[in-house]
Amino acid sequence: MALVKKQDCPSLRLEIQCEPTFCHATVIVPACFVDTIYNHVTHEQKMNIETQGFGQGNVPVDYIKQNFHEPLIEHLKEFLFNYFVISFLFEEIRNRKLLVAGSPRVLTMNVTPGKDAHFSFELSLFPEIQLREWKYFPFNAPKRKNYKDLDRQVESFVQEERDYLKTHQDNIVHIGDWIRFSLSLVDEHQMPLLEHKEILWFRMGDEEVDNALRSIFLDKKTGDVFCSISQDLQQFFSHRLDAHYTFYIEILDVLHHSYFCLDQFKKQFKLKTNKEMHQKLIEVFSYRNNISQRRAMAEESLKLLLNKHRFNVPVYLVIRQQKRVLNAVKANPDYHVYRVQKDFKERVRQLAEKQTKEKVILDHVAYNENVSVSDQDIKCYLNLLNRPRTKEFIYFDPPSTKHNGQEVPISEEELKRICLREKTLNHIIYHLTKK
Numbered sequence: 001m002a003l004v005k006k007q008d009c010p011s012l013r014l015e016i017q018c019e020p021t022f023c024h025a026t027v028i029v030p031a032c033f034v035d036t037i038y039n040h041v042t043h044e045q046k047m048n049i050e051t052q053g054f055g056q057g058n059v060p061v062d063y064i065k066q067n068f069h070e071p072l073i074e075h076l077k078e079f080l081f082n083y084f085v086i087s088f089l090f091e092e093i094r095n096r097k098l099l100v101a102g103s104p105r106v107l108t109m110n111v112t113p114g115k116d117a118h119f120s121f122e123l124s125l126f127p128e129i130q131l132r133e134w135k136y137f138p139f140n141a142p143k144r145k146n147y148k149d150l151d152r153q154v155e156s157f158v159q160e161e162r163d164y165l166k167t168h169q170d171n172i173v174h175i176g177d178w179i180r181f182s183l184s185l186v187d188e189h190q191m192p193l194l195e196h197k198e199i200l201w202f203r204m205g206d207e208e209v210d211n212a213l214r215s216i217f218l219d220k221k222t223g224d225v226f227c228s229i230s231q232d233l234q235q236f237f238s239h240r241l242d243a244h245y246t247f248y249i250e251i252l253d254v255l256h257h258s259y260f261c262l263d264q265f266k267k268q269f270k271l272k273t274n275k276e277m278h279q280k281l282i283e284v285f286s287y288r289n290n291i292s293q294r295r296a297m298a299e300e301s302l303k304l305l306l307n308k309h310r311f312n313v314p315v316y317l318v319i320r321q322q323k324r325v326l327n328a329v330k331a332n333p334d335y336h337v338y339r340v341q342k343d344f345k346e347r348v349r350q351l352a353e354k355q356t357k358e359k360v361i362l363d364h365v366a367y368n369e370n371v372s373v374s375d376q377d378i379k380c381y382l383n384l385l386n387r388p389r390t391k392e393f394i395y396f397d398p399p400s401t402k403h404n405g406q407e408v409p410i411s412e413e414e415l416k417r418i419c420l421r422e423k424t425l426n427h428i429i430y431h432l433t434k435k
Contacts, residue, residue, distance in 0.1 A: 009033070009195075012084065014092045022124050023098065024107075027085045029117040036193055038076060038113045040185075044244040045072075065113075071241060076117075077109045078238040084198055085119045090413040093123070094420070097367040101126040101360060102317050124317070129309055129364050137304055139432040142296040144286040154281045157389065158274075164259035172221045175204045176257030178382045179217050180375060180412070183233075186248045190227060199252070201378065201415060205407035213407065217251070225250045236408055255379050260386050268380040270430060284392040298395045301429050302358050305365075313356045321352035328397065355396075359421060366424040373420045375412065381419045395425055 009032040016025045042064050049059045049068070065072070086104075093100055100123045107120040144150065173179060179202045185193040204214050212232040220226070228247045237245075255261075262277065271277045283294035291299075325348050329335055338344055365371070384390045385398060399418055401407055 012088050014089070016096075018125065020125070020127070022122055023100075025089065025092075025104070025121045025123055027089055027119045027121070029080055029085065029119070031114055031116050033194060033196075034076065034080070034111060034115070034117050035113055037079065037185075038072065040187070040193060040245075041072060041075060041241060041243045045241070047244070048242060073111055075238050075241040075243065076111045078240055079243070080111065080117060081106075081109065081119060082237045084196060087198065087411045087413040089119075089121060090411075090417055094373075094413075094416065098123065099126045099128065099360075099363055099367065100124065101313070101356075102320055124314070126313075126360050126363075127311075129311060129361070131364060131368055132308055134305055134308065134365070134428070135431040137308060137432065139301070139304060141433045142288075142293050142300060144282050144293050145288065147286075150282055150285050151278070153285050154278055157281065157285075158262065158278070161260045161262060165261075168256060168258050170221075171254065171256075172219050173204060173217045173251070173254055174256070174258065175206045175214070175218075177204050178202070178255040178257075178379075179204065179251060180253040180255075180379070181217075182250045182252055184248045186227065186246050188246065190246070190248065192248070199375075199412040200409040201382070201412060202409045203401050203407050204257075205402075207405070207407075209406045213409075216249070220251055222251050222254050232406075233409075253375070253379065255382050255386075257386055260390060261383050264380045264383045265390070268377075268383075269426065284389050292392045294392050295395075297429055297433070298425060301425070301432055302361065304432070305361050305428065306357055309361060311357070311360070313353065313360060317356050318349065318353045321356045322348055325352050325355070359396075362421045362424045362428075365428060366420055369424070369427060371420065371424050371427055373416045373423055377419050377423055378412065378415045381415070381422060394422060396421060 010030045012030070012033075013028050014025060015028060016023050018024075042061055045064050045068065046059050046061070049064060089104060093104075102124050104121040104123050107122055109117075109119050111117040180199065181202065182197040182199055184195075184197045187193055202213065202217065204210070204217065212230065216228050216230055216233065226249055228249055229244065230247070231242075233247055234243060234245050265271070265280075266277050269280050271280055283297065284292050286293040288296070329338060329348070332338070341347075381394070384393050391398075396418070399410060399414065401410055
């Protein structure tokens, strides 16, 4: 998230009070930010409101503020929260290396014109684990199958992607591509309302429902700058009022879907030669008992660390994760077969507990090893999603990019949270298998 101050206007700040097991965190939005958005939204409502004695567009602003106070405030809460509060909180959690278990819980949102806005959260903290010299743990990495056909499959995959790259002739945005873009608010004269730029990623969906947001970026390219009054983009931040925002957009980067970038793949996994790349790709082509070598390697690596670092996780964290696991299982066509099994609920609970512990140990390793994450790490992560086979290199479920069936933007800070764990897992596997 990029934030630049207007002159004489302070920045967002985080006040935090921590106990051994939780933190009370408050994101404070300066009054100048609140008033700028409030005045803009109030002015824009003149075109939406008709009342006795005043024609459309002539309703006094003071009348709007007095008679539509509650919906204006509710809009402010939602917009400020989605526009920069939650991203700022995620950024501060990562920068301060807070070992937060689960997601932040919203406690209160206090927004009043003329005053700083306060967004309060409860963060569940996990006690610090004293990590042992895990890089020197003995580790028997799962072996590949020795079928020569696997090598031919990898060679064919690599050649296909190189051919796709050769036929990729332009740098404009197409369906299936990922776009990294900055977004800020401007007035009708395209002058900044706030000197704040939110960084987002968006996948160009191919469904009819995706057309509205897709049309904003289609046929654009990296470096393009333009304005948009897209209603769908406004509703991404708040659906409570039609605020007629004008968004100033700059396309910062594009990850094309037409080819899998082998160079990014080599960089992501620290591969120096094509031979090393071939060996790494074998991991997602070699399967035993319907489990890829890569998946088995990740499972065994985390199992080793958890066996060497024994700890319990709070029940409420497991319950939250159980809900996520259950939602994922319900999407499986065989869900009704699974749910009638006697031990179904216990298996879901065990999986939820395992996943919760895995995330806890990964966060500890990430902070102890000073693992950082950048926009290029995100690009490498999303590159793996370009092909069904390479998705197997991703351990945790990718974030949902859809709302009500429609592709929507996702904040860079949210993606960084996810990528940090995946990068840390790669870091662990790299050291455990290092010869």
